[in-house]
Amino acid sequence: MIRYSLRCADDHQFESWFGSSADFDRLKAAGMVSCAVCGGTDVEKELMAPQVKTKKSGEGAAAETPSLSEPASPAQQALRELRKKIESVSDNVGKEFAAEARRIHNGEAPARSIIGEAKPSEAKALVDDGIPVAPIPWYRSKAN
Secondary structure, three states: OEEEEEEEOOOOEEEEEEOOHHHHHHHHHOOOOOOOOOOOOOEEEOOOOOOOOOHHHOOOOOOOOOOOOOOOOHHHHHHHHHHHHHHHHEEEEEOOHHHHHHHHHOOOOOOOEEEEOOOHHHHHHHHHOOOOOOOOOOOOOOOO
């Protein structure tokens, strides 16, 4: 595993683990590497000095590897809590987001919080029509 220091286009710094340099390149090319703070996919590796451990490193060579399931910063923890809250009170309507948001706005469906996917043109049309929507930084950034 390789831990990279990363920075997004909005200047957020964070770290993430990858199986290899090729894994990072492949995932980045597929748009699957995103900022842990804002969700942006314009992410680059920071200049860093790698830590290489060998069997001869002696005591401490088997230092604890950080848990990838735990947030690495207070911002990541806050984002995790926000995500949990939003998902617990919202209906996931998937690709029907724009249509369902419009039905709710027009009173044709019960008022409630929803999450889902919308094309940029659909989201813009909702905003232009005065229907309040907002992107969320963790929900499939390509469709968000």
